[in-house]
Amino acid sequence: MRDWLIWLGTGFALLVLSWALLIAAARLLPPGILRDLAAFVPDCVTTVRRLRKDPRVPRRAKIAIIAAGIWVASPIDLIPEFLPVIGPLDDIIVVALALRYAGRQVPRDVLLAAWPGDPHLMERLLGRPRTLPTTPPPTP
Template sequence: MIAFASRLPDGLMRQVAEFLPSCVAAARALRKNPDVPRRAKVALLIAVVWVVSPIDLLPEFLPVIGPLDDVVAVILLLRYAARCVPRETMLAAWPTDPRLLIRLLGRDRAEPARS
């Protein structure tokens, strides 16, 4: 997936192709950070195990929807962990372009709303 993503032009498709490998790399980086609470580390560990596990809710050979259970599980676990982790720490651990991560996490509660 990483080799495929490196051949794509910059944009949304490249970010989507880099998403799961970026999640695994960020989870590994956050695991070592002392500012990250234990429950966030557990959620990130579950996300990594879910991605690398050969057991899936939907078989991978099904086009489009096969990898969908991995992506949905990772997004939900990442959002849960992000509530416990300072946003700067989360963004610092993200190895690729942070625009997709910021979109998935939503607006920062401390950030004022834009009109």
């Protein structure tokens, strides 16, 4: 029994150490696309938390955002997280789709205020702002 506990404790310590090393390595990344990708999922979690509490967000958008947050937090994934580079890909796609859906339901300034990361990344994710079609004045 004691050997089993030693192995379990060692495995847990190695897991925590690997997380700490990954966080330290992510902080050392130079500004650019890699740093943005490393911060994407934590920024999404913060955005989900902020939008969930915002009264200006409609219920349908809240449901989509919360579902995306649960997807990210869930240990069950379509692509296992331990695969390098493509592991978090399913999380990123689900969150991006949920935020784009919310972007159609929620005013853009509310989404940008909830996003803790680089606003240009959120602007790029949401796409161009929709403009209402204008009708030409009637000709006499």
